[in-house]
Amino acid sequence: MGPDLTWYLAVAAFLFAIGTLGVMLRRSPLIILLSIEIMLNGANLAFISFSRHHAEMDGQIFALAVMAVAASEVVVGLGLIVAVHRRRLELDVDKLSTLRG
Amino acid sequence: MGNFLVWVVWIVAAFACLGSGAAVVSFTNPFYSALALIGNLGSLAVLYLLLSAEFVAAAQVLVYAGAVMVMFLFVIAYLGRDADAPWAGGPSWQALGAVAAAGALMVEIGLKASGRLTEAPDVGAGFGSPYEIGKLFLTDHLLAFEITSIVLLAAAVGGVVLGTQARDPEPDHPSNSLLQGDVPLR
Numbered sequence: 001m002g003p004d005l006t007w008y009l010a011v012a013a014f015l016f017a018i019g020t021l022g023v024m025l026r027r028s029p030l031i032i033l034l035s036i037e038i039m040l041n042g043a044n045l046a047f048i049s050f051s052r053h054h055a056e057m058d059g060q061i062f063a064l065a066v067m068a069v070a071a072s073e074v075v076v077g078l079g080l081i082v083a084v085h086r087r088r089l090e091l092d093v094d095k096l097s098t099l100r101g
Numbered sequence: 102m103g104n105f106l107v108w109v110v111w112i113v114a115a116f117a118c119l120g121s122g123a124a125v126v127s128f129t130n131p132f133y134s135a136l137a138l139i140g141n142l143g144s145l146a147v148l149y150l151l152l153s154a155e156f157v158a159a160a161q162v163l164v165y166a167g168a169v170m171v172m173f174l175f176v177i178a179y180l181g182r183d184a185d186a187p188w189a190g191g192p193s194w195q196a197l198g199a200v201a202a203a204g205a206l207m208v209e210i211g212l213k214a215s216g217r218l219t220e221a222p223d224v225g226a227g228f229g230s231p232y233e234i235g236k237l238f239l240t241d242h243l244l245a246f247e248i249t250s251i252v253l254l255a256a257a258v259g260g261v262v263l264g265t266q267a268r269d270p271e272p273d274h275p276s277n278s279l280l281q282g283d284v285p286l287r
Contacts, residue, residue, distance in 0.1 A: 004221065005221065007115070009210070011118060012210075013211055014119055016207075017206050017207035018119075018123055019122070019126075020202065020203045020206055021200065021203040022125065024202065026126065030134075030180070031131055031134055034131075034134050034173070037165075038122050038125060041141070045145060051154070052228075055223075057228065058237070060229060060234060064157060064238075067165065070169070071164060071168070071253070071256070074169050074173065075256045076260060078172060078176045079259065080263060081180070082176060085180055
C-alpha cells in the first residue's frame with residue numbers, strides 16, 4: 001500500500017489554506033481567480049481521496065461536477081475582468097469597492 | 102519495491118503540488134502565477150492517478166491544464182502589464198490576519214480529518230474508468246449531469262454577453278444596457 005488517506009487529506013488541506021491565503025492577501029482579481037482554482041482543487045483532491053478510501057465512485061462524479069463549475073466560473077470571472085479593463089479602471093479589488101450601476 | 106515506488110511518486114507529486122501552489126500565490130507577475138498553476142494541476146493529476154481515478158486525471162489535464170489555463174493565459178496576455186498588482190502593502194494587519202486564518206483553517210481541517218480511519222479496501226481494475234464514470238453519470242447522477250450542462254450553457258451565454266457589450270461603452274446606445282451608466286464604477 002502507498003500513502004493512506006491522511007497524507008492526501010493533508011495535501012488537500014494545505015492547498016485549500018494556501019488558496020484562502022491568496023484570496024485574502026492579493027489584490028489583483030486575476031490572482032484571486034487563480035487562488036480560487038487552487039481552493040477548488042484542494043476540495044477535489046479531498047473528494048477523490050475519500051472516494052478511493054470508501055471504494056465508491058460518487059466522489060469522482062462530484063469532482064467532475066466541480067471541474068465543470070470551475071470552468072464556468074473562470075469564463076464569467078475573466079469576462080468581468082476584461083469588462084472592467086475595457087472601462088479603463090484599475091484592476092485592484094480594493095479600489096473596485098462600489099458596485100454602482 | 103512497488104510500494105517504495107508509489108511513495109517516491111507520491112512525495113514528488115505532493116511537493117510539486119504544494120510548491121507550485123505557494124508559487125501561484127506569491128508570484129508578482131500573473132503570467133508566472135498561471136504557469137505555476139499549470140504545474141499544480143499537472144501534479145494533482147498524478148495524485149489522482151495514484152488514487153486510481155484515471156478518468157478524472159485525464160479530464161483534469163484536458164479541461165483544466167488545457168482549456169481553462171489557455172483562456173487564463175490569453176486574458177493575461179491581453180491585459181498586459183496593467184494586471185500587475187503588488188502584495189497588499191507589506192505585512193499589514195490584513196496580511197497577518199490572512200495568514201492566521203489560513204493556518205487556523207488548515208489546523209481545523211486536519212483535526213476533522215484525523216482519526217477513525219480504516220484501511221482502504223482494494224478496488225477492481227474498472228474503478229475510475231470512463232466506462233464506470235459514464236454509467237454512473239447516466240444512471241444515478243443523471244440530474245447532476247443535466248444541471249452541469251445548463252450551468253455550462255449559462256456560463257457561455259454570460260461570457261458572450263460580458264465580452265461583447267463591454268466594448269466601447271456608449272451610454273446613449275440602447276444595446277449597452279448591461280454596463281451602462283455615465284458614472285465610472287469607482
